[in-house]
Amino acid sequence: MTRRHGPIDLILAAGFALLLMLLALRPVQAREVVEFPDLRYQPGTIVIRTAERKLYFIAAPGQALRYSIAVGKAGKQWRGVKYIEELAVEPSWSPPASVKRDNPSIPDIIPSGAPNNPMGARVIGLGPGGEYAIHGTNNPRSVGTAASYGCFRMHNRDVIDLYARVRMGAPVVVMP
Numbered sequence: 001m002t003r004r005h006g007p008i009d010l011i012l013a014a015g016f017a018l019l020l021m022l023l024a025l026r027p028v029q030a031r032e033v034v035e036f037p038d039l040r041y042q043p044g045t046i047v048i049r050t051a052e053r054k055l056y057f058i059a060a061p062g063q064a065l066r067y068s069i070a071v072g073k074a075g076k077q078w079r080g081v082k083y084i085e086e087l088a089v090e091p092s093w094s095p096p097a098s099v100k101r102d103n104p105s106i107p108d109i110i111p112s113g114a115p116n117n118p119m120g121a122r123v124i125g126l127g128p129g130g131e132y133a134i135h136g137t138n139n140p141r142s143v144g145t146a147a148s149y150g151c152f153r154m155h156n157r158d159v160i161d162l163y164a165r166v167r168m169g170a171p172v173v174v175m176p
Contacts, residue, residue: 031065031066031067031158031161032065032066033059033063033064033065033066034056034063034064034065034066035062035063035064036056036058036062036063036064037062039061039062041058041173042058043058043059043060043061044057044058044165044166044167044170045057045058045170045171045172045173046058046084046134046162046166046170046171046172046173047064047173047175048069048071048152048172048173048174048175049175049176050071050072050077050079050174050175050176051176053068053069053070053071053144053145053146054066054067054068054069055067055068055069055134055152055154055162057162057165057166059165065161065162065165067154067158067162068143068144068154068155068158069134069143069144069152069153069154070137070142070143070144070145070146070147070148070152070153070154071145071146071147071148071152072146072148072149072150072151073146073147073148073149074146076148076149076150077146077150077176078132078150078174079174079175079176080173080174081171081172081173081174082126082127082128082129082132082171082172082174083126083127083128083169083170083171083172084124084125084126084127084166084167084168084169084170084172085125085126085127085128085130085168085169086123086124086125086127086130086133087122087123087124087125087163087166087168088122088123088125089121089122089163090112090113090119090121090122091112091119091123092109092110092111092112092117092119093109093110093117093118093119094108094109094110095108095110096131096149098149099149115138116138117138118135118137118138118139118153119133119135119136119137120135120136120137120138120153120154120156120159121136121156121159121160122135122136122156122159122160122162122163123135123136124159124162124163124166126172131150132150132151132152133151133152134151134152134154134159134162134172135151135152135153135154135159136153136154136155136156136158136159136160137153137154137155137156139153140155140156143155
């Protein structure tokens with residue numbers, strides 16, 4: 001005897017199919033655990049390799065979490081060592097002078113949660129100087145490209161994860 005499928009069975013099957021489709025459409029998380037054989041860097045240090053468009057959070061000697069990032073556009077990239085001097089959740093954004101010069105119509109302050117706020121879910125501010133940051137983005141397709149004025153963009157899910165791991169004063173080493 002064959003079983004008949006009633007309306008509840010069809011609704012459950014359709015719901016399950018919809019769930020599978022939604023999971024397939026979610027952006028892939030860029031975070032992965034990798035070997036990091038350069039033992040100069042202590043756990044808690046962030047190493048950014050601009051050419052790779054990758055950020056490494058040193059988790060343990062020889063081991064790092066690797067995230068995909070967007071880096072500065074041509075002429076906007078930099079290298080050196082900065083330190084984490086700000087941690088902010090869903091921040092408002094005041095464009096730096098260089099951005100205002102190129103885009104004078106941008107407001108002086110873009111409030112938290114505004115669709116045109118490029119900071120995303122978290123900001124890890126770098127100093128001294130405060131001009132650069134590691135932050136989320138409202139444009140996830142830019143991750144993996146050269147798109148910014150020198151900041152490092154991450155998928156919001158990834159910047160939330162990184163934000164929970166970092167500490168004030170931790171070094172951020174940016175290399176080509």
